Amino acid sequence: CILSGQENSSEEAHKGFVSLFDGNTLDGWKAADMSWWSVEEGAITARITDEKPCTENQYLFCEHGIMADFELKLKHRLVSDHNVNGGFQFRSKHYEGDDCKGYQVDNNTKTDWLVRLYDEFGRHTLAFRGERTVFDEDGQITKSNIPEAAGKAQVARRKCPDYHIISNRNTLPLYVTGQLMAEVIDNDPDHFDPSGLLALQLHSGKPMLVQFKDIWIKEF
Numbered sequence: 001c002i003l004s005g006q007e008n009s010s011e012e013a014h015k016g017f018v019s020l021f022d023g024n025t026l027d028g029w030k031a032a033d034m035s036w037w038s039v040e041e042g043a044i045t046a047r048i049t050d051e052k053p054c055t056e057n058q059y060l061f062c063e064h065g066i067m068a069d070f071e072l073k074l075k076h077r078l079v080s081d082h083n084v085n086g087g088f089q090f091r092s093k094h095y096e097g098d099d100c101k102g103y104q105v106d107n108n109t110k111t112d113w114l115v116r117l118y119d120e121f122g123r124h125t126l127a128f129r130g131e132r133t134v135f136d137e138d139g140q141i142t143k144s145n146i147p148e149a150a151g152k153a154q155v156a157r158r159k160c161p162d163y164h165i166i167s168n169r170n171t172l173p174l175y176v177t178g179q180l181m182a183e184v185i186d187n188d189p190d191h192f193d194p195s196g197l198l199a200l201q202l203h204s205g206k207p208m209l210v211q212f213k214d215i216w217i218k219e220f
Helices: none
Strands: 029-031 037-040 043-048 058-062 070-079 085-095 099-108 116-120 124-128 131-135 141-145 162-167 171-176 179-186 197-202 208-219
Touching (some): 058 099, 070 085, 085 208, 099 197
Antiparallel strands (some): 029 058, 043 208, 058 197, 070 208, 099 116, 131 141
16 A cells, blocks of 8 residues: 655645644644554554554644634545544544544545544534535534535545545535535534644554545635
C-alpha cells in the first residue's frame, strides 16, 4: 500500500491555507495515550494489531485550538482485512475523559458508501454518501439526493484520497477527490456545533492501519 503523492500540494491549491502537520513529527498534536500515534511514510499513523489490541477509541487532537468557520483539506486512508471504521472529528470537543463528541467524517471498509457525515455521541448518521440532509429549527429532517455521488463508491480503499470539508456556519459540504459526497445544513439549535476541535480517530476493533497526511486549514 503506497500513499499517493503530493499532486494536490501545490502552492496554488493551498493558497491561504496553513499546514497543521509538518510531515515528520507530531508537534502540535496531543493524545491521552501517545503510544498509539507515530509518523510513518510522512503520515500521522496509528495501527491496531493482534499483539496490541484496542478496546477504546483513540483520538489525536490538533493543538491549533478552537475552529469555527474554515476549510479543511487532508489525505486519509483506512486499511484492514476486517470490517472496521474510522475517520476524523471537526467542531468537536473532549467528552467523558478521553473520548470525543461532535461532527465526524466517518468511513467503513466493508460498505459501498464508505463516506458519511456523522454526529458522534449525538444524532449519529447525518448524511450518507450521496445525501444532502437539512435539519430545520425543530430538528426535523429533509433529505435529497446528490446524484453525482450515487452508485458504487469511487474511493479506493487502499489509496489515500483527498478529503475537503467546508465548515461555513450551518452548511457542511464534504468533498472527496474533488467530488461532493455528502452535505449537511444544520439549523437545529439544540444540536448544532458552531465551533470546536479537530481530532483524528483510531476506532477500537479489529486490526487496522489508519494514516493522515497533508493536513491544511484555512479559517474564514
